[in-house]
Amino acid sequence: MLFHVRRVRGILLRLVRRRALAILIGAALVAPAAWIEFASRYEAWWTDGLAIVLGATGAAFLWTGITGPRADWIGNDG
Numbered sequence: 001m002l003f004h005v006r007r008v009r010g011i012l013l014r015l016v017r018r019r020a021l022a023i024l025i026g027a028a029l030v031a032p033a034a035w036i037e038f039a040s041r042y043e044a045w046w047t048d049g050l051a052i053v054l055g056a057t058g059a060a061f062l063w064t065g066i067t068g069p070r071a072d073w074i075g076n077d078g
Helices: 002-017 019-038 045-067
Strands: none
């Protein structure tokens, strides 16, 4: 199980480094989330949760694709 979590983490980290692909995947996740939230006729309980998860993940990919990855640390240069 831990091996699979590490593999998924590695895939996500490599994806973030490719900014154009991160923007594309982010937009591909945000679009159906927005449709589910605002235009869908379905009122099932799980659609709200699905829209939130897809939208938040897509927004994170979009933001990272636009701004670029940030360092994990803050250096003290003083």
